[in-house]
Structures are given as C-alpha cells and as structure tokens.
Amino acid sequence: MATKRTTTKTPKNPAxxxxxxxxxxxxxxxxxxxxxxxxxxxxxxxxxQDGLCLNCLGEGTDPNT
Incomplete structure (x- = not known):
C-alpha cells in the first residue's frame, strides 16, 4: 500500500x-x-467653475495605463 500525500502543491501560476x-x-x-x-x-x-475632465471623461483613472 502506497503512502498518502499530506501536503498540497502550490499552483504554478498564482493569480x-x-x-x-x-x-x-x-x-x-x-x-x-x-x-x-x-x-x-x-x-x-x-x-x-467645475467642468468634466476631457482626458478621462470624468472617470478619474488614467486612460493610458
């Protein structure tokens, strides 16, 4: 009878x-x-006065990344 493995393998490509x-x-x-x-x-x-940012269109995140 073979021995059972008690440890688990780590994923090769973690998220x-x-x-x-x-x-x-x-x-x-x-x-x-x-x-x-x-x-x-x-x-x-x-x-x-406040206006909408035309670079990100009001989203607030950089569109070039």
Missing part, C-alpha cells in the same frame, strides 16, 4: 494581485477640472 489604476494627471483622480468663466465684451475672467 496576480489586482493592480489599482493610476489617477488621471489633469484632474488628480477627481474627474473634475476648474474652467475659467469669462464675461463681457472684452471677455474678462470673473471666476472658475
């Missing part, structure tokens, strides 16, 4: 750890960027 995506550079991961508001005939800047 890789999930990689967290890098944050988008222009919006720093928030998905929003400040946009200057201009008014008047001479188009003078009066303030800023």
């Amino acid at each position: 890789p750890d999930p990689v967290e995506p890098a944050p988008c550079q222009p919006c720093n991961g928030s998905g929003m960027v400040p946009i200057t508001v201009r008014v008047g005939r001479k188009r003078r800047p009066v303030g800023q």
Whole structure:
C-alpha cells in the first residue's frame, strides 16, 4: 500500500494581485477640472467653475495605463 500525500502543491501560476489604476494627471483622480468663466465684451475672467475632465471623461483613472 502506497503512502498518502499530506501536503498540497502550490499552483504554478498564482493569480496576480489586482493592480489599482493610476489617477488621471489633469484632474488628480477627481474627474473634475476648474474652467475659467469669462464675461463681457472684452471677455474678462470673473471666476472658475467645475467642468468634466476631457482626458478621462470624468472617470478619474488614467486612460493610458
């Protein structure tokens, strides 16, 4: 009678750890960027408002990774 194996084999290719995506550079991961508001005939800047980041389209992750 053969002896029984009591240890288990480790998998040859273990599952890789999930990689967290890098944050988008222009919006720093928030998905929003400040946009200057201009008014008047001479188009003078009066303030800023939040706008959608066109690099990541509001997702907050870097699309190039």
